[in-house]
Amino acid sequence: EIVLTQSPGTLSLSPGERATLSCRASQSVSSAYLAWYQQKHGQAPRLLIYAASYRAAGIPDRFSGSGSGTDFTLTISRLESEDFAVYYCQQYGNSPLFGQGTKLEIK
Amino acid sequence: QVQLQESGPGLVKPSQTLSLTCTVSGGSITRGTYYWSWIRQPAGKGLEWIGGIFTTGSANYNPSLKGRFIISIEASKNQFSLKLSSVTAADTAVYYCARLRYFDWYFDYWGQGTLVTVSS
Numbered sequence: 595e596i597v598l599t600q601s602p603g604t605l606s607l608s609p610g611e612r613a614t615l616s617c618r619a620s621q622s623v624s625s626a627y628l629a630w631y632q633q634k635h636g637q638a639p640r641l642l643i644y645a646a647s648y649r650a651a652g653i654p655d656r657f658s659g660s661g662s663g664t665d666f667t668l669t670i671s672r673l674e675s676e677d678f679a680v681y682y683c684q685q686y687g688n689s690p691l692f693g694q695g696t697k698l699e700i701k
Numbered sequence: 702q703v704q705l706q707e708s709g710p711g712l713v714k715p716s717q718t719l720s721l722t723c724t725v726s727g728g729s730i731t732r733g734t735y736y737w738s739w740i741r742q743p744a745g746k747g748l749e750w751i752g753g754i755f756t757t758g759s760a761n762y763n764p765s766l767k768g769r770f771i772i773s774i775e776a777s778k779n780q781f782s783l784k785l786s787s788v789t790a791a792d793t794a795v796y797y798c799a800r801l802r803y804f805d806w807y808f809d810y811w812g813q814g815t816l817v818t819v820s821s
Binding site: 627629631637638639640641645682684686688689690691692693694 | 799
């Protein structure tokens with residue numbers, strides 16, 4: 595069974611800085627099936643990135659995804675106040691599976 | 702614009718059966734290639750896919766979960782449902798319904814979520 599490990603658990607940054615979030619799979623996964631979501635407190639997750647690097651509709655271009663094999667990255671180029679949230683990666687193997695999340699907090 | 706809305710009791714007693722319904726608007730639940738799914742999130746924890754049902758009515762469940770879940774579809778009402786039997790406090794969570802794109806395997810639309818508490 596594939597395990598997704600996200601790091602760091604918590605990332606403390608200031609607005610305007612660059613954020614780099616990691617998602618590592620325990621075995622190689624298809625980049626076609628790797629997605630990222632943003633979840634703000636009390637809200638449902640929102641799709642940001644699908645197929646590892648494609649932005650969902652309406653997602654600002656400061657969000658980008660990359661990676662392949664076992665290592666995937668979500669990058670937020672210049673943080674804005676509304677970006678502070680929890681981020682989850684998700685892949686599909688035999689069934690959909692989420693990472694444990696990275697909390698992006700204001701420093 | 703597709704919208705999903707969960708409904709059901711917020712409080713369930715231990716050992717009882719939890720029933721939740723997701724109403725889909727903005728598109729027919731039987732059109733397209735989607736897995737209409739349920740996902741849950743205990744307070745302060747991550748997301749767990751429970752299972753999903755294809756537009757044909759074929760359901761699949763998270764193999765890591767014990768078989769207490771049943772997902773069904775009611776096309777005439779544009780709804781799908783989740784039943785969870787023999788609930789315990791460990792089933793307390795926010796339950797989301799979501800649309801999983803078949804072949805692409807990501808969730809593109811989510812309901813707002815409904816908190817279910819298991820307590821006597």
